Amino acid sequence: MKELVEYIAKSLVDDPSQVRVTEVDEGASTILELEVAQEDMGRVIGKNGRVANAMRVLVRVLAAKQGKRITLEII
Amino acid sequence: MSETRSVETSASDIETAIEQGLKELGVARESVIVEILEEPSRGLLGIGARPARIRLTTAAPARPASAPESAPAPAKPAPAKPKPKPAPAPPPADSQPAAAEDEEDIDLPAPVSESDMDEDARVGLATLEELLAKMQVEAEVVVYRAPEAADNDSPWVLQIRGRDLGVLIGRRGETLASLQYITRLIASRELQRRANIVLDVEGYKSRREQILRRLAKRMADQAIQLGRTVTLEPMPPYERRIVHLALRDHPEVTTESVGEGEHRKVTIIPRRR
Numbered sequence: 001m002k003e004l005v006e007y008i009a010k011s012l013v014d015d016p017s018q019v020r021v022t023e024v025d026e027g028a029s030t031i032l033e034l035e036v037a038q039e040d041m042g043r044v045i046g047k048n049g050r051v052a053n054a055m056r057v058l059v060r061v062l063a064a065k066q067g068k069r070i071t072l073e074i075i
Numbered sequence: 076m077s078e079t080r081s082v083e084t085s086a087s088d089i090e091t092a093i094e095q096g097l098k099e100l101g102v103a104r105e106s107v108i109v110e111i112l113e114e115p116s117r118g119l120l121g122i123g124a125r126p127a128r129i130r131l132t133t134a135a136p137a138r139p140a141s142a143p144e145s146a147p148a149p150a151k152p153a154p155a156k157p158k159p160k161p162a163p164a165p166p167p168a169d170s171q172p173a174a175a176e177d178e179e180d181i182d183l184p185a186p187v188s189e190s191d192m193d194e195d196a197r198v199g200l201a202t203l204e205e206l207l208a209k210m211q212v213e214a215e216v217v218v219y220r221a222p223e224a225a226d227n228d229s230p231w232v233l234q235i236r237g238r239d240l241g242v243l244i245g246r247r248g249e250t251l252a253s254l255q256y257i258t259r260l261i262a263s264r265e266l267q268r269r270a271n272i273v274l275d276v277e278g279y280k281s282r283r284e285q286i287l288r289r290l291a292k293r294m295a296d297q298a299i300q301l302g303r304t305v306t307l308e309p310m311p312p313y314e315r316r317i318v319h320l321a322l323r324d325h326p327e328v329t330t331e332s333v334g335e336g337e338h339r340k341v342t343i344i345p346r347r348r
Contacts, residue, residue, distance in 0.1 A: 004209040011202075011261040051260065057253035061210050061242050 004062055005032055005072060008055055013040035029069035032059065036074075044074060081132040088115055089127040096131035107131040110297050113308050114286050128308065132301075183234060183278065186217035196231040199262045199272035203233050206258060213237055221273065228271070233258070235276045243276045247311060248283070251276055284317050291321040291343075295328045298343040306333075309340045 002021040010016040018037040023030055036044050045052045056072050063070035082099045086092035093109055100107065108131070115127035189197065196218050207214055214237035221229040235243060244251050255274040262270035275281065290307070298305040307318065318341045319330050329344050 004206070007205060007209050008257055008261070012264060050256070054253035054256045057245065057250055058206070058210060058257065061212070061250060064242060065211055 001030065001062060001066070001070065002032055004058060005034055005055060008058075009034055009036060009044050012043045012051070013037065014043070015040060029071065030063075032070060032072045034072060034074045041074070079133045081130055083112065083128065083130045085113075085126040085128040087126055089129060092127045092129045093131065096129060100131060100133060102133055107133055108297070108301065110305060111290065111293060114290060183217070184219040184222050184232075186219050186234075192218060192231070194266060195262070195271045196233075198265050199231060199233055199258060199270050202262045202265070203235070203254075203258045203274065206254065206261075207235070212240070212243060214240060214243075231272045233272055233274050234278070235274065237277075240276050244279050248279065248313075249311075251279065252311060252313070280313075283314065287314055287317045288321045291318045294343050295322055295325055298345050299327050302345055304345070305343045307341045307343070309334065309338050312339075315339065315341050 002023050006019060006021045009019045009021070013019060013036050015037045018035070018040070020035040022033040022035070024033060034044065043051070044055075046054075052072070052074055059070050059072050080100060082096050084092045084096040084099065086095055089111060097103070097107065110130040110132070112128040112130055113125060115125060187196070189200075192200070200216055200218055203216055207216070214235050217234045217236060219232055219234070221232050242250065243254060245253075251274060258274060259270050259272060262272060273280075287310075294305050294307060310318070315332050319332075322328055322330050322343065327346055329346055331342050331344060332339050333342055334340050
């Protein structure tokens, strides 16, 4: 489930080696925690959070397929 | 001039919405002006389905009430048919849900083979296929040049085809917009310049474009007949652009977007003579 976010993040940052996605399972819902290098935060968030929001929309497609709630947090 | 009253209603088809509105206003059909705010659409497989939305305004007595109405009314010959037809006129585009895939559904230009693609198309395609796989969406992507004919700089269209792709469109095309945004972002980063690509799902955008062009023309007629500004529903930027372009060369109206963010909408303004 985290592969999607991982792929997007790694494709957008300068330092892919520091991209980490952790799945935190909470029963019916899952939290995806995305970590990137400090300098790359802007790239995965985007202006006005545009990149982050687009990622959330795509994650929702995956969540719907699995009948789950998935939230994406950038930490 | 007596005061005018107006009401907005929505229903699965335009005729029903009009009837509801007439009931609410308690007036006869001849005495109102019908504005179609949004044409109904059943979306793909029920996802992204939208009801028809209309506004009724009681006509000023001086005005010949039947004239303004004549423009939008014929668009919806619903009462003639027993079942409300969710999709308006051109059947080849709109009446075909995703399921009817193998029949002649949407009129798409011939796809281009990988060897005829340039770097933008190739990188875009690879990126999109990767994203779809990670989203666990089974679909095929065909690539062709947008038939804009304007110049050979027209964008590559990455047309996603397959079953049950309503999820890739989302409400008001929100998911498709996000998918396009991310795909372009990744491809542009790899290309180190703006990737000249657009995405579509089962011809959604082309169909939407047709609907919007018709809507634009009809609302322009309304604006002229009413002699005042007509405001459309809020739309995403891409759709507003279609409306602006559709009326760009209209001799009798101008268009302008008003409002912020998600509430931004096109207004159609009659030109002063």
